[in-house]
Amino acid sequence: MTRVYNETRRILVTGGAGFLGSHLCDRLLADGHDVICADNFFTGSRRNVAHLLPNPSFELLRHDVTFPLYLEVDEIYNLACPASPIHYQHDPVQTTKTSVHGAINMLGLAKRVGAKILQASTSEVYGDPDVHPQEESYWGRVNPIGPRSCYDEGKRCAETLFFDYHRQHGLKIKIARIFNTYGPRMHPADGRVVSNFIVQAIRGEPITLYGNGEQTRSFCYVDDLIDGLIRLMNSPDEITGPINIGNPNEFSMLQLAELVRDQTGSRSEFVFRSLPVDDPRQRQPDIRRAAELLGWKPNINLAEGLASTIDYFKKVC
Numbered sequence: 138m139t140r141v142y143n144e145t146r147r148i149l150v151t152g153g154a155g156f157l158g159s160h161l162c163d164r165l166l167a168d169g170h171d172v173i174c175a176d177n178f179f180t181g182s183r184r185n186v187a188h189l190l191p192n193p194s195f196e197l198l199r200h201d202v203t204f205p206l207y208l209e210v211d212e213i214y215n216l217a218c219p220a221s222p223i224h225y226q227h228d229p230v231q232t233t234k235t236s237v238h239g240a241i242n243m244l245g246l247a248k249r250v251g252a253k254i255l256q257a258s259t260s261e262v263y264g265d266p267d268v269h270p271q272e273e274s275y276w277g278r279v280n281p282i283g284p285r286s287c288y289d290e291g292k293r294c295a296e297t298l299f300f301d302y303h304r305q306h307g308l309k310i311k312i313a314r315i316f317n318t319y320g321p322r323m324h325p326a327d328g329r330v331v332s333n334f335i336v337q338a339i340r341g342e343p344i345t346l347y348g349n350g351e352q353t354r355s356f357c358y359v360d361d362l363i364d365g366l367i368r369l370m371n372s373p374d375e376i377t378g379p380i381n382i383g384n385p386n387e388f389s390m391l392q393l394a395e396l397v398r399d400q401t402g403s404r405s406e407f408v409f410r411s412l413p414v415d416d417p418r419q420r421q422p423d424i425r426r427a428a429e430l431l432g433w434k435p436n437i438n439l440a441e442g443l444a445s446t447i448d449y450f451k452k453v454c
């Protein structure tokens with residue numbers, strides 16, 4: 138039976154105990170849906186969703202998406218995958234399996250029950266881009282055999298699987314290419330730049346800039362990102378994506394370090410460390426497609442988003 142848009146839906150969020158997934162569960166429950174969160178707790182934790190456990194519309198499953206999962210749901214948000222370089226390089230074979238076998242299992246589930254399925258893809262599919270800003274039609278410049286490849290190529294293969302299930306089996310698919318996102322519930326030790334700089338500044342430790350700090354990223358606040366994912370899921374079926382979701386305001390790591398130091402009132406010094414292998418020099422989303430097709434744009438600027446992220450880290454560090 139076809140369900141109408143505003144009805145309560147049964148929604149599976151894989152990776153729902155992680156940073157983005159837990160915010161997504163919050164928002165879907167607030168919108169009145171039933172949510173099943175499936176997570177193997179590799180980088181996520183029960184703590185991120187502990188406040189949801191008393192909610193009768195919420196269910197938490199310990200499950201690894203590389204294994205089959207049999208449930209009855211209307212929609213699937215497939216977020217399961219470690220996202221920070223430290224974590225996804227810890228067990229690179231498992232990272233590729235999570236993206237590829239995880240996608241196959243979730244697509245198989247979607248196919249069996251006729252669910253709509255959204256994939257959390259990444260700006261990393263563009264690799265170290267030679268086109269700037271990156272629009273969705275750009276095929277990317279990815280090293281297939283480097284230390285980041287388990288993540289980049291795993292996510293690229295997942296996109297391939299999504300489109301093949303769509304063409305071959307008529308599945309309703311949505312692909313979001315997520316650019317660097319930050320906010321409360323980021324893992325304090327995941328090595329990502331925003332969490333590293335904030336934690337270092339709060340503790341008065343040196344702020345570690347890799348390379349000369351001139352490489353750029355564009356940072357999206359988590360609430361904006363979640364709004365983009367939900368708009369994409371709720372968009373008409375012919376909108377499959379891929380669609381970039383991110384904030385196009387670009388900053389160098391040096392600018393970010395200065396902002397964090399100012400906003401925390403820290404006196405941490407800056408130290409320079411070597412640049413990781415295959416570290417992209419610049420990254421900025423072209424979000425015209427999201428604006429046109431989803432009516433979406435980010436609303437929270439970096440200073441505002443950093444303020445609430447700093448408040449969170451002051452409580453947990």
Ligand code: NAD
Binds near residue numbers: 154155180317
């Ligand atoms: P995260 O590490 O906080 O969340 C990932 C979650 O997936 C964790 O809860 C982890 O325990 C779970 N997980 C990992 N492997 C699993 C498996 N095999 N089975 C079940 N659960 C598993 O990361 P995040 O930042 O919340 O990222 C969520 C998704 O968004 C990921 O797919 C990531 O690739 C994508 N993404 C995030 C960003 C970002 O800036 N945060 C950028 C691009 C893409």
Ligand code: UDP
Binds near residue numbers: 205207
């Ligand atoms: N699968 C799952 N849950 C389901 C249906 C399928 O986890 O409800 C998994 C199962 O492991 C299967 C995979 O999804 O191998 C792909 O399913 P598909 O129907 O595409 O192919 P199959 O391998 O069953 O022919």
Ligand code: UDP
Binds near residue numbers: 317
């Ligand atoms: N980075 C840094 N200091 C840190 C952590 C990261 O200068 O303590 C740099 C890193 O080299 C990269 C950028 O910040 O150029 C973003 O890194 P992150 O791991 O957050 O995201 P990604 O490289 O996946 O975009």
